[in-house]
Amino acid sequence: MSDLPKTAHKTVRLEATNHDGSFLGKTVSAAKFASGKETGFAFADVLFAIDLGDEFVLGDAYADWRGNLYDIQMVPDLSTLVEWKPGMDSVIGDYRKKDGSPVPICPRNLARAMVDRLAALGLTAKVAVEIEATLFEESVQEARARGYxxxxxxxxxxxxxxHLARSKDWVDYMEAVTARLDDLGxxxxxxxxxAAAGQTELNLAPTNPIALADAWARTRQVMREVAFEQGRTVTFMAKPTAGWGQGAHLNLSLQREGVNQFFAEDxxxxxxxxAIGGLMxxxxxxxxxxxxxxxxxxRLEDLSGPPTTISWGVDNKTAAVRAxxxxxRYSRLEYRVPGxxxxxxxxxxxVLAGVAAGIEREIEPPDEVTDMAWRLPEGYGVARIPDTMSKAFAALDADPILREYLGDEFVDxxxxxxxxxxxEFHTKGGDPYSPLSEWESLRYFELP
Incomplete structure (x- = not known):
């Protein structure tokens, strides 16, 4: 971590995600940062009220947003302050209301609340992530001109x-990315x-959940910036072509006083x-x-890698949760659903909400799936993961556990x-029957 800015010429980039996962922020002078590093910096709460197409989301359920464009405060977490590049530091923060209370739909606040809930049980989570992305030869300007x-x-x-037969341009990109990550700590x-042409997987080391999410968000930014510098393009879209999709597997263990609570010989x-019961x-x-x-x-296609059923199994990579x-040291759960x-x-x-609920309520999991978890017959008794957005948000709306743990304000x-x-998809040109519609490419390729 760097010290606070030492010269009047150094700038500081304030960083945080919106709900869609886009990395947002603003760059301030050293003097401005010094004046607001304790109290925070004003951001319009409209950032939670617009979609990826910069349209206002009508009927927004967040009670504090009613179209008045109130300011909220982005309060820097000074433990995240790093030198991003010569002359510029960066710092990640949390959104707070003017009275200092956490904005309940702030993603970082929600993750911290679940960390605190586990801490009340005497448990500390260690998490790691496998980040998948796809790289293309074209510059981002040419990609935009082609509609991605x-x-x-x-x-x-x-x-x-x-496969080690990738050409040097691909290797040069990944080596530049990891060198930047090393510089940032x-x-x-x-x-x-x-599996896909041009696709890479980058694994971040286990750490506490907030530090992991911070590193994950910054890694995506690094991968974008390196691509821009090298005249390439990178995307984290869940399915950037009609072929393979890409995910972000989470690996999780729980510690008590430094001892892995997921380990047993048998x-x-x-x-x-x-924990598995809560996740199921x-x-x-x-x-x-x-x-x-x-x-x-x-992305949720049988036999293509991602899980398609609400299932778990010991060392079973076809299931949604692999134990x-x-x-x-390595006993853990791998949650394979996220894109x-x-x-x-x-x-x-x-994920932590499901884990905490399972432990607090002693939820027993369904039977382990020891067979291939794709294409299980209906009589097997294993439900499928919702395979459309409408099915998924209906399931979340009706989920009493997630409502309790994440809060009605966030769920609504x-x-x-x-x-x-x-x-927006169904009224502005999205094609549900195509392998990948132009509407999706234009909306998701660069964001988040």
Whole structure:
């Protein structure tokens, strides 16, 4: 971490996500930052009232927003202050009302509330993420001119996981990204190619949930900036082409006084079993949160990698939750549902809410799936993950656990925002029957 700005010429970039996961902010002078670093900086709360097409979301359910464009305060978390580049620091913050209370729909506030809920149980979460993205040879300007269609995958046209035959341009990009992450103090563990042409997976190391979400949001920004500098394009869209989709698998363990509570020699502990029970009970409702955009649901195809059923299994990568057991350090749960387009803070808030509920209520999970979890017959008794946005937001609206843990204000707000997104797609040119519509490419390719 850097010290506070030392010269009058250094600027500070204030950073936070909106609900859709876009990385927002403003750049202020050193003097301005010094004057507001304790009290915060004014942001119009309209940032929670516009969609990715910059349209006002009519019928917004957030009670404090009624079209008056009130200011909220973005209060910097000084523990996140880093030197982003020579002459500029950056800092991540939280949205607060003028009275100092947390904005209840602020993604970072929601994630922190779930961390605090686990802390009240004497538990600390450690989480890691596998970030998937797709790289293209064209510059972002050319990609825009083409409507983000018919782009050339960087590194060659072949797609094969772990393949080392990628060309030097692809390797140069990833090495530049990881060098920037090292400079910022963001700890990464591995990168590799993924299944689709031009696709990569970058793994961030386990840490506490807020630090992980901060690092995740910043990593996406780094990957964009490196692409701009090299004349390339990168996207975190859940399905940027008609081929493979891309996700963001979350790996989670719970610690008590530094000891992994998910470890047992003979399989899942009681705590892990109840955490799984909570994740299963909330998975349908959480789909609306971890699959936030229309294209997120195009990714849910049987036999293509992503989970399609509300299922869990020990070391079963076809299930929605994979339990890794039997190791004192690596025993964990892998939550495989989120798309690459998810808001990092909301993803963690929803998952931790399910985990906390399962533990507090001692929810027993359904039977483990030991077979392939794709295309299970109806008589198997395993439901499918909602495969459209409308099914998902209806499930969230009706989920009593997520309403209790995340709050009615957030759930009502999110349901309205997703209903609006569904309506925009169906009334402004989206084609539900195409592998990928032009409307989706234009709306989601660069955001979040």
């Amino acid at each position: 269609r018919d782009l050339t995958p960087l590194g060659g046209s072949a797609g094969a996981t772990y 963001i700890v990464w563990e591995a990168w590799t190619d993924e 399989g899942p502990t009681d705590l892990m079993r109840h 009970a909330t998975m349908a409702g959480n789909a609306a949160i971890v699959l936030p955009q229309i294209t997120s649901y195009r 890794i057991t039997g190791h004192p 690459a387009d998810v808001n990092p803070y909301l993803a963690l808030a929803g 707000f999110w349901v309205v925002s997703r209903r609006w997104e569904w309506m």
